[in-house]
Amino acid sequence: MTDLAAALDADGLTCFVGAGGKKTTMYALAAETDRAVVTATVRIPIFDPHVDRVVVTEDPISTLVTTDTYPLGLVPEQEFEDRYRGYEPDTVTDLARAHDGPTLVKADGARMRDFKAPGANEPRIPETADTVVPIASAHAVGEPLDEELVHRPERVAAVAGVDIGDEITPEVVGRVLASPDGGLRGAPPSATAIPLVNKVDDEDDLAVAREIADAVLEHADRSVVPRVVLARMADAEIRELRE
Template sequence: MDIVDALDARRGTTCFVGAGGKKTSMATLARRLDRAVVTATVRIPIFDGWVEEVVVTESPRTAIDGASAWPLGVVPAQERPDRYRGYDPETVADLADVDHPILVKADGARMREFKAPSDREPQLPSTASTVVPIASVHVVGEPLTDAIVHRVDEVAAITGLDPGDEIRPQDVAAVLASDRGGLKDAPADAATIPLLNMVDDAALEASARAVAEAIHDRADVPRVVLAEMRADDPLVAVV
C-alpha cells in the first residue's frame, strides 16, 4: 500500500481538514496521482509551485475539461497576493462526476499543528468520498496554547484540558475522533481516514501509534495513517 491508497485518494473527492500538513499532503498526493485536480472550499495560500497550472475561474468544470497540464489547480479568485479564495461547497460537489481525483482543502488552521473546527467549519462538499482529518504528532507532550493549536478553546472543550495543560495521545485522538472535531459534518457515505503527520523518528512513531489506537477506541474508522508527508516515501504505517 502506498500513501495514495492508504488515504483512498486515487479517485473521487478527497477533503482535508485539521492542522499539521493539509497543503503538504495535498501536494504530495497531487504529484503521485494521474491528472489530479486541486481546489479548496476555503481560502488557500498560493499553490502555483506544486501544480502545473492554476486556473482562476468561476467555471471549474470548463477549466478541467479543457486542461492539458496536470496536476491542475482551480480557484474562483485571487483574494490577495498570497492567497486564493475557495469555491462554495456546492460548486465542488458538482464536480463529483469528473473523471479525475479531486483534492480539496476544506478548512483553515493558521499554520498551526492541531485544531478543532469553528461553528462555520469544515466546508465539506456533500459528495466527498474521503475526509482526511490531520494532526501533527509533534503536539504530543506540548502545552495546549495558541502557539501550536488553532482554536484552543474548542480543543479544550472536546478534551477536557485546560489551556496550558500537556497534550496527551488520547487528547489528539479525542479531537480527531469527535463529531465536534475531525468527524464533524463528514457525509454519511464518506470514508474518514485520520492522518497523523510529521512522524519522522521512532519516538514520534510510538506516540502516533498510541494516538491511532485511541482513535480506534473512539470511532469506527477503517484505518489511521501515520506519515511524514515531506519524505520521498511518506507512508510510515497504517494502523
Template structure:
C-alpha cells in the first residue's frame, strides 16, 4: 500500500499530531497527492523547499484561487525568520472543498522530540477533519522518559502511569497513540484515526513497530497502524490491520 492510500490522504482534510515525523509526513504526502495544500493551526518551521510556493495570506480561500503550481503552502504570517504562524482551526476548516484536493495540517508541536502527549489546549484540530494521524517514533522505545526525548514528558508519564526517567517501552508508545488523552485527544467523531509509527529504519525497529501496532489495535478503534520511514522512496514499511 502506498502512503497516500495508507493514510487515506486523497481528497481529505488530514491533520497530523504527536511527535517523531509530523512535518516529514506532511511533505511526503504533499508531493504524492494531486493539488495538495500544506498548512498549520500551530507554528510551523519554514518549509518553502518542500512545496512549489508558499502563499502568505489573511484570506487563504481567495489565495487558493490563483494557484498555478502544486503543492502549495498556505500560512497567515512569517512570524520569525525560521517559522510561520498557523491559522486558527476554523480558518483551516474553511479550506476544505476549495480548489485543493487535499488539505494537510500540522495541528500541534513537539520540538523535534520522539514522543509526546498533549496538554489542555492541544491539539488544534478543525472540527471537519476527515483523517487524524497520531505519530510516534519507533526510536522512542528504550529511551528514558525525559525532556531530551519526549515533549511534555510529565503528560506522557500521566498517560502511561510511568515514572519520569524510566525507559520507554513499546507498550507506553502504544498507550500514548491510542489514549483519549494522547493521540486520540479531541478527534472529531466523523474523522478516521490512523496512527503512524515512524522512523522504522531497520529490521529491529520493524519488530518494535509491529509490537506497538498490535497493542494500538487492541486498545483503540482504528482501521490500521502504518509503519513508515518517511525519507524512503516508498515510505510505507508495513500496514498492520
C-alpha cells in the first residue's frame, strides 16, 4: 500500500465527496495501488486515460472475475458524449464485496468548483463504505462565498453559519468538512472519515491548509475523523498529515 493510500485508508470501499480534487485523488490512487477499481454512484467524466481499461457493463461483478487488467474502470453506461453514468450504491456494495482490492468511488458532483456542501439528494454513499474522503481546495480561502468557486454556496452558508458573499475563511472550510450536514453527510456510522485539503501548492497554501485542518479537528467527532491530509494531488504529493 502506498503512502497516499495509507494516509487515506483507501484499501477497501472508499468514497470521495466534496470539491477541488475528487477525480484527481481517485486517479492518483488508482495508479499507485494494486488491483484498483474506479467507479461512481453519480455521473463521472470520461476517465479512460487514467486507468488501463474501462468496461461499460450492467454486470460489473462478471467483469471482475474475468479480468486481470488493473486499474480497471467500471461503469454502467456512457450517458453523454463526455460522461458516464454511475451505479446504484447497492451495486457498488456488491462490487466491493466481490473485489480483493481497493474500490474507489466518486459519490457526488461539484461542477468543477473548489468547495461545496451537499444538496438534498447527495452524496450517494454505499452503506458499506469503509472510508469517506471529504475534499476541499485550499484555494477557496480568501475568496467570496459565491457561485464562482463554490458549488451550492447557500448550503455552505447554512452549514458554516455565515452569509452568501462573506469571505471564505479556514474556519468556514473546516466547519463544513467536519459537519454531519457537510463533508460527513451520508457517511455510514461504521466508516472512517479522512478529510483532504487539496491544492496545497506553496508555503502560503500550506499555512492556510493547516488552519483548515485545525478547524476540522476542533469541530469533528475524533472517533470518526482521525486525521486530515494536506496534499497537492496534481503531483500525488502529501504535504502533511494533521492528527
